[in-house]
Amino acid sequence: MATDVVELILADHRRFEELFRELRDRSSDRSALLVDLAALLVAHAEAEESEVYPALKRYRGVEDEEVDHGAEEHAEGHQALLALMEVSDTGSEEWESALEELVEALNHHVDEEERTILNAAREQVPDDRRAELGRLFQEVRQDRLDDDCGDLEYVRKIAKATADRID
Template identity: 85%
Template sequence: MATDVVDLILADHRRFEELFRALRDRGSDRSTLLGELAALLIAHAEAEESEVYPALKRYKEVDDDEVDHGAEEHAEGHQALLALMEISDTESEEWEGKLEELVEALNHHIDEEERTILNGAREQVAEERRAELGEKFLEIRQDRIDDDCGDLEYVRKVAHATADRID
């Protein structure tokens, strides 16, 4: 299994995109898909912020402001995720609207992170160090998933704890 942190983050990004497509399908089990998205999104963000982002800030060629901005965008994503999860009727127009707000926020973050942070990390961080970060990323991400981080109460806690990061 690949452990390059950049590849792992990119793989999660592609999974988010797959989940967005499935969530837009009215014939899918939206509640189950939303639970999967919530768990992966929260675990992914917490793993990035606890291990990956601090490590990348130590590299001169990786822009610290972009790393900090990535954390702000995680907070925005948490708010949008919570707003969607708090709507119980997955067939309602309100739910559809909140899904699109979440998709827009996450797609913006994914695009920026891939262009500004991950490209720099791939170019400036040694392969061995990226592998070490990948192992830590996977460990933390799995720990959060095992702790049921996609649960509504956990998402509420994270959204409230990170709300002060949003400009």
């Protein structure tokens, strides 16, 4: 179904992977790609945390600890994203290293979220509720994208605001 929240989240995860492949290509416009990644990453995380995660905690079979851990990993991702955005020379070793830190943090989160939270949601949450959550996820995600949530100052703000979630 086109609005199934699980499918929408998975589609974003695949887009993150595409952006990472493109960002690793030294001949690409890394600055423009980073703008795209930052916006999508922040909008995705904020939509999950505002609409999806709280709803999933209401279902037996979806572990609250896994959902809380997902939010912690979003905070780690925000920190890694900020570190990358603050390196101005996209051809430097510092930039390459910061990119790999972000890739590692995001790949870890995506893998865990897909194996635990999303698999449980697919099994425990009825189709109509997943569709409703998908519509809410898309709405919040688009609102955040429209508000330029990938802007460096906003990423600094959310990285600071979520730093206390990191163990």
